[in-house]
Amino acid sequence: MKARLVQEQTLQWKMNQSLLQAIHILQFSSVELIDYIQEISKENPLIEEVNYDYDIAQYRSSNSSSAVIGEINQAELTMYDQLKKQLYTLDITKEIKPLVEFGIDSLNEDGYLEIDLDLWADKCNSTIKQVEQALSMIQSLEPVGIGARNLSECIVLQLQSLPVYRPFIKNLMTEHLEWIAEENISAITKHYDTNDTQVKKIIEQIKSCHPKPGRLLITKRPDYIIPEASIYKEMGMWKISFYKWNAPTIKINKTYEDLKDLEKEAADYLKEKYKQVDWLKQAISYRTSTLERVIQTIVEKQYMFFEHGAFMLQPLTLREISNELDIHNSTISRAISNKYVQTKHGVLPIKFFLQSGIRQENGKQTAAFAVKQLITELIQHESKHKPLSDEAIKNKLAEEFGITIARRTVMKYREQLGIRSSMKRRDL
Template sequence: MKQHLVQQQTIQRKLNQSLIQSIQMLQFTSVELYEYINEIAEENPLIEEVVYDAGEHQQTYQASDTYSIDAMNSSEKTLYERLKEQLLTIDIPEELLPTVEFGIDSLNENGYLEISLEEWASACNTTYPITEKALHIIQQLEPRGIGARHLGECIYLQLREMDGYRPFIEDLLLHHLDWIADYDWTAIQESYGITQEELDDLIKLIQSCDPKPGKLLDTTEVEYIVPEAKIWKDQDKWKITFYHWSAPKLVIDSSYNQLVDKEAERFLKSKRDQLRWLEGALKYRTATIELVIREIVERQVDFFEFGLLHLKSMTLSDIADKLELHTSTISRAVNNKYVETPHGIYPLKFFFQSGVSQDDDGKKTTIVLKHMIHRLIEEEDKARPLSDERIRSRLQEKYSVNIARRTVMKYRQELNIPASYKRRKE
């Protein structure tokens, strides 16, 4: 009886360990999976070869782009590419995007803007106010401090996001940075009426900032964006093509089946068990990711058809409930995974957006509402800019969206757009 119980506990431990490993494999990116399987193959003599097919899961069309593991291993992201990646998840008017990208390309390796806004406007054949907006977008990117024009602004962009920030810090950093450089603590205390303790806290805050934020993205570690699938339209139907590199094939060496040595047989049994687990875990990973992507496409088909304004509110729980999986499983399945769409390459997490309830058609996502507000303000009469209440009315008239005035104000402030009286131009 006792021996039977021990056997059951041993089996349960093995099952739990296998389950944990399968879950870990689910959250691997394609490149991490490639490295992980190759490590196992080096130690398991039963695996003769791991075949990575750069083709497609369903041969329904000829892809325009070709990817390969070898090509991935010879590429490395630059500071500029990493910053531009972040633009995918930000609501930017299409006409402003080239100006923003030009600004990113004009940063030096430390993340500072090396040209004036006037030069920027001239180079992009646009206006000074447009480059101001573009700079503001760049300064929202990570790491904070990117897009600064001088050291004081760089530190300010970082400090304003921290606990302990106070309004006088902006004036100090933008107009009196020399006081800090000269250790003129008396001038700071007298000008802003702060105590010695507050001054000490301020100095600690400043010391915690990075004067060269661009270096934080200048790493020798290679990161890749490798799409799991391509979402495309064939006449009037949307289709998904899954790439094979996420589901490598294992070529088995059968010559070891002839061995009769007991010691070797015990070793081979453990390797056969590992092989069976690996094959099962790969199938589980592939099936789960494919199910999740199919469900995303089904729910977000309007986005693929018409673009950002049609992105629907969707949560991890929505997908988990439909697929009868745990929310954490969905989270792992979408973590660091990407899909190729007609609108560009997007992280799967992008499609999970919170929303504001509407009377007629469920919810509108926050990013869509902000895009609508931004567009209305872009189109307003600058001599008679729209108040928050007028924006609320226009949203209802133009987009059939019903939200409160305070919600408009909240999103406008999050977009760093000033109130109407500050936007007025004669």
């Protein structure tokens, strides 16, 4: 554990500081971003004002009764629950599944595996080969980097999914981590017989990797909800309008515009402050453009939801959006963390649109959330004297909505929704 912490600190200290702060800003909600800029303005005399055109307090008071329907049936899931929910995507045997679940439960909050493979095999009365297979499955889950045993392996796992990956990177991360920390390009190019351009790209990608992927699965409820954008229909097309507070503008104090008449020390000081403001504007622009691209993709992928409502929600993963936009999935996860959008269905967390899917018996995939909504709807309108059995619900889903799933899946979802069996729902 101690060695891993030392490695992480070495990388973090050597990272380009502006990159770290840009990543930091990417995670902010609009309210947090404005607070952050105002905090910086206390020690930067150039920042005279932060403009966002609309009083957030006014929005809160006028929308205080808005329902956050995205939270319907969405219990707060732990990192472990979220990982286990992804297991449906794997071709996993009955013998290996308990090993995989044990491995998930053995991760720490950062997403690292803390148990030794021999002990894992012993605890599960299994073989090392089977445990290694289970570990490989865990490491295939999202976010990439989950299940790593140290920082180096965590970064290698993330890089393996990118075009920049080269076979020598694994050796570089395990044997020569100090070259990465020092950005010793010449040593890397010479030792691995590559070129400067390739090494620079690799180092930049390493900087973008998340050192604690498990933290990306921790949900934090905001004190109050302020959406980043509004999604609405106009002239038959779905459009996105970002609120002004999503991209606040920084007004510069004109008193400090002319540096010619200042002493060198004062002029140098203000030049640094100008650099800080320029960087801040770039980071805000990056945050806004990234969020805009992600939301636009979600609107396109979840078009049927916006047209017809929750019943038409489609399965969608971080990896799909990542592939679509050619942006690392950890960057997307940061960009949508604790952020909301205003829709005709209410204020929804952006993560609401990332839904796990259920594979139907005909091979098609349907969002689990949509199936749960349909089950709820069917039970709400059933006869109180003759409530629907799980088998009857299964048949109605197939006949009325073309969704073919097993009866045991209906039972599982009904229980997750907290709905009693048909026998216990009968009105005597």
